[in-house]
Amino acid sequence: MAKVKTGVSPRLSRMLEELQEGIEDGLxxxxxxxxxxxxxxxxxxxxxRSWVYLAHESEIPKPGDYVLRYVLNNPYILVRGEDGVVRALLDMCRHRGMRVCRAELGNASHFRCPFHGWTYRNDGxxxxxxxxREAFGQDFNKEEWGLVPIPRLEAFDGMIFGNLDPExxxxxxxxxxxxxxxxxVTKRSPQGLEVLGPPQRWVVHTDWKLALETFLSDSYHTLMTHRSLIELGIAPKDAKYAMYGEQIHIPGKGHGSMVVGAPPGAKLPPFWGYPEEMLERARTSYPTREQFETARETRILLVTLFPNFSFHNPIRKPDHKYQGAVPMLTFRVWHPLGPGRIEIFSWALVEKDAPEWFKEKTRHSYLRFFGSSGTFEQDDTEIWSHVAHNAATTQGRHLRFNYRMGLKLEPDPNWPGPGVAYGLNFTDANMRNFHRRYLEMLLS
Structure with a gap:
């Protein structure tokens, strides 16, 4: 058993030992x-020390475009400079610490502090x-007093991440x-993705880990939490619809995915709900044949990156009210604000080369189901808040939660993708993998 790193209080050391003892048993x-x-x-x-998702490159396409994003309580101006380079600059004037960016998004060649007027170019x-000269003398060197960049900034397929740890x-x-x-999802189109407007944001009194569970491993909750949507005909009639498919985790990383297919014996058209021309482009866009075949048979796709990013891509049935197909894609950041409190950043995205009519319909689908007032969203947040409340009560905090689902389930040797896969989504395997990584970082 690994030892808890020094600097932790005796109380917290005992708590981490308890977590370490129970995690492999799913407690x-x-x-x-x-x-x-x-x-x-x-x-x-x-x-x-983790890579945290900040934005998609399509949010800042032109020189001077910026958005304000956060890592913990640190505000960063994510801006494309006049030279085309994307930077993340700490929104804190080097003189006396005032915020120099007064809007959540926009376009600016400069940022001026409203306190004493220090002015910075959009490259920092x-x-x-x-x-x-009068205030600081002739020896003052402005080159030493630029805005502080985030220690690490890198991108993957248009997704921009930041890290506070230079090492x-x-x-x-x-x-x-x-x-x-x-x-x-990022390779479904040769042109990649684009965001459909700024993120929706709302605060929920819950823990960031509780929220991501739903997108990482918990297809089991659909049986009850979203039962009303099944009864209304919004979700599939088969109440176990989220069970069919594969649950995959990446050992040692904490990441996981749920790839939900059609029920046994059901026949669905490829890329259910997407226009035919997008299917044709996808045939040559995916890096491997295995990825194309997996994507074309997928009904619902979820991916969660450790520690707090998720995406959800439900492929919805044709909706007569909109005279066409309405699948949607949402990116999520479960941004921690404090114990038992998070802010959810939620984006709607679509393929850049999708038809305009499709872009509008997929935006509506996102708003109706997974926007801040969406039907699925309200179901989930109501429950998350009550669980977090109970976890802080004097009696409730001593209980252990059951993460034993699928504990004896054998991996699927025929799954074509990487990672450890299970041929059933009713398992807590992804969450157990997440907590191993979570504990590893807490102990190091």
Whole structure:
């Protein structure tokens, strides 16, 4: 058993030992979902050393375009400079610490501090200081006082990630084999993806780990949580619809995917709900034949990257109300604000070369089902908040949650993709893998 790193309080050391003892048996203590001292350790050992999703390149296509994004409580201006280079600059004036960016998105060649007027180019260089000579003398060197860039900034297929640790492994190494599953959406079109407007954002009183569980491993909840949608005919009539398919995790990384197919014996058209011309382009767009064949038979695709990014791509049936198909794609960041409190950043995306009519319909589909007021979304957030509350109660925090589903399930040797795959989505294998990685980082 690995020892807890020094600097941890005796109380927290005992808690981590309890988590370590129970994780392989699928017994996770409730307190991990709402404990103030644990959250401080998560900030230090997980979010300060992990690759965190910031934005998609299509959000800042032109020189001067910027969006404001966060890693923990650190605000970063993600901006495309006049030279075309994308940078992430800490939104903090080097003079006295005021925010220099006063909007969540826009286009600017410069950022000026409203406190004392220090002015920076959109590449971070300080170029203007009021009364410079009178205030600071002739020896003042503006080159030493530019905005501070994020220590690491890298991208994968248009997805931009930041890392606060200058010694962190590369993004490519961090992602590992989960890239195969990311490419099932990022490579569906030769032109890639684009966002459909700025992200929706809302605050939920829950833990970031609880929220991502639903997108990482918990297809089991659809039986009850979303039962009303089944009864209304919005979700498939078969209440076990999310069970069919594969659950895959990447050992040692914490990442996972759920690839949901059609029920046994059901015949569905390839790329169910996508226009025929998009299917034809996808035939040559995917890097491998195995990825194309997997994507064309997939009904619902979810991928979660450790620690707090998820995407969801449900392929919906043709909807007569919209006279066509309405699949959708959403990217998610489960942004931690504190113990038992998160802000959800949620984007709708679509293939760049999709027909305009399709882009509008997929945007509507996102808003109706997975926007902040979407039917699926409200089901989930209501439950997440109650679980996090109970995890902080004097009695509830001592309970252990059952993550034993599929504990004796054997891996599927015939799955064509990388990782450890199970031919059933009713299993907690992905969550057990996540918690191993979570504990590993907390102990190091």
């Amino acid at each position: 996770v203590p409730a307190w991990i979902f709402n404990d103030p001292e644990l959250f401080e350790l998560e900030k230090e050992r997980i979010f300060s 260089r300080l170029i203007g200081v009021p009364a410079e 962190a492994p590369s993004l490519e190494e961090w992602l590992g084999d989960i890239r195969w599953y990311l490419e099932l």
